[in-house]
Amino acid sequence: MDFKQLPPVKEQIMKCVRCGKCRSVCPIFAEVGNETVAPRGHVFMVGMLRDGKVEPSLEVVERLTNCLMCETCSINCPSGIDIHELNAAARSYIYDKNPSLSRGFVFDTLWTKPGMLKKSTRMMYTAQKLGLQSLARNLGMMRILPGDLAKAEGILDALPRRTARSVLAEVNPAKGAKQYTIGYFLGCATDLINPSVAIAAVDVLTRNGCEVIIPSTTKCCGLPHIANGKMETARELAAHNVKLFNKYNFDYIITDCASCSSALSLKNMEFLAGGPLNPEEAQAFAAKVMDLTQFLVEKLELSLPPLSVEPIKVTYHDPCHLANAQGIKQAPRDLLKLIPGLELVEMDLANRCCGGSGTFALTHYDLSMKVLDKKMASAMATGAQYIATCCPSCTMQLRYGIKRHNWDAKVIHPVELISLYYQKMAKSA
Ligand code: SF4
Ligand code: SF4
Incomplete structure (x- = not known):
């Protein structure tokens, strides 16, 4: 779809009343303090681009990429503008005009x-x-x-020896009576960088009556493409995955990755509308997508029997793509609280971006570190042994933060803690 016809560009951009609310919550503005990096500055810039008052040049995109795509501005905008979508659409428009090999x-x-x-x-x-x-x-x-x-x-810390796909079967039968057939969307980062999360997810799901199928030809969810101005490719990837998963009769499509679930959501499918992406097929697909923690707490109503275990202290970091993009904050916390002996200690900046944001730390290292250091100070003040989180990009960034601050803690997905608890139960039986 043409940039100017995209819903946020066509319908929302006029709604900006320049109140500055977005600016007051933006973690990048907090570090840089310059209106050109503020969300409303981005809205203004996209308006100029739409009206042909600025050229779609690389200088413009350089300003727009001073943004974590954390969506904090969008959820706080009183006019309901999807500021991050405007930004993504503009990046794509500019990069299309300035292709790079x-x-x-x-x-x-x-x-x-x-x-x-x-x-x-x-x-x-x-x-x-x-x-x-x-x-x-x-x-x-x-x-x-x-x-x-x-x-x-x-x-990019030490990579694991094996990918999740090389360890897990395509079809993983339910242990005991089957309740649900699950399509597990195995994201690239979980597969290649954090395979232990996928292994734990399949372990916990199959123990709880789910048959877990991992379609072998799944492709990337397309979120890195949206953030990097490749909307057309993101559309093609979405169309491929929608067709693939719709071939099965899944009860739910589950992912442990916050970025994947936000990319596969109905909201994002609507943003990507057009081209090869069939709207009815995309809607049917997105209606089944659910974050793993939400599924375990709300659908499976997971419970764990008490066991005499060493107490552990855990703090939780909200991934922007879960908390801001999808409003999921409670389920991961509820899941953690189910683990006997686990004390959940909230950090004061739990719902503030860690500065990782996919490829942002690779392109804007110094700025990313400023955002990360604030997050680490907040996490370290809890005295926790673990930071739990549900996003591989946040996991990588937080692990780097722990190294950078010489802190003796680990970053882990809540489902890994559940799987570890099951292993302790098995040993004590
Ligand atoms: S919060 Fe929304 S309405 Fe207010 S300045 Fe930002 S974009 Fe405009
Ligand atoms: S998405 Fe996040 S970093 Fe980007 S402008 Fe909005 S609040 Fe700032």
Whole structure:
């Protein structure tokens, strides 16, 4: 769909009353303090772009990408403007007018072909194992990487030996009486970087009467593409996944990744409307999508028997794509509170972006670190042993924060803690 015809651009942009509410909650404005990075500055810029008062140039996109796409501005805007969608649409419009070979390769080729993405991650794993990454760092070779990649290279911590897909079967039968057939949407980051989360998710679901099917030809959810100005590719990915999952008769489509569930939501499907994405098919698909923590608490009504265990202290970080994009804050907390011996200690900045935001830390390292350091101070003040969260991008960023601050804590998905509890139960039986 043409940029000017997209609903936020066509219908919402006029609603800005320049009240500044969005500016007062924006974590980037809090660090930079300049109107050009403020959300209402972005709204103004997109209006100028729509009216042809500025050229769709890379200077304009540089201003617009000073944004975490955290959606804090959108949920606080009294006029109900989806400011982040305006920003994403404008990025895509500008990048279409200024194509780049490297951007095209990463987002149109590498990130649309799961086999290729897996191979490149395996190559990075081998380089890490052989010490080639630290050799290159010591020789100063990392300095030749584009943008902030050299500085941010430490964020991509030690990669796991195996991907989730290489460990898990495509069909995982329910243990005991079957209640539901689940389509598990295995996101790229969970598969390649955090496989233990997928393994725990399948463990907990199958123990609780779910048959879990992991369609082998699932592609990326498309959120990195939206954030990086590749809306057309995001549409193609959505159309592929919708068709694939609709072929099965799933009761629910579950994902443990906040970014994936927000990309697969009806709201995002409506934003992507057009091209190969059939609206009825997309609606039927999105109606079944549910975040894993919500499913475990609200549909399965999970409960855990008491056991004599070491008490643990956990704090919870709200991923923006769960709390802001989907309003899911309670379910992950309720899930954690089900674990006997677990004390949930809230941090004061639980619902503030960690600064990771997918690829933001790789392109805006210094700004990302300022946002991260505030989050870490808040988390460390709780004295927790674990930070629980439901997003692989936040997990990576928070793990980096822990290293950066020499803090002795771990980052974990709530479902991993549940799975660990089941293992303790089995040992004590
Ligand atoms: S909060 Fe909404 S209405 Fe107010 S300045 Fe920001 S975009 Fe405009
Ligand atoms: S999405 Fe987040 S970082 Fe971007 S303008 Fe809105 S509040 Fe600021």
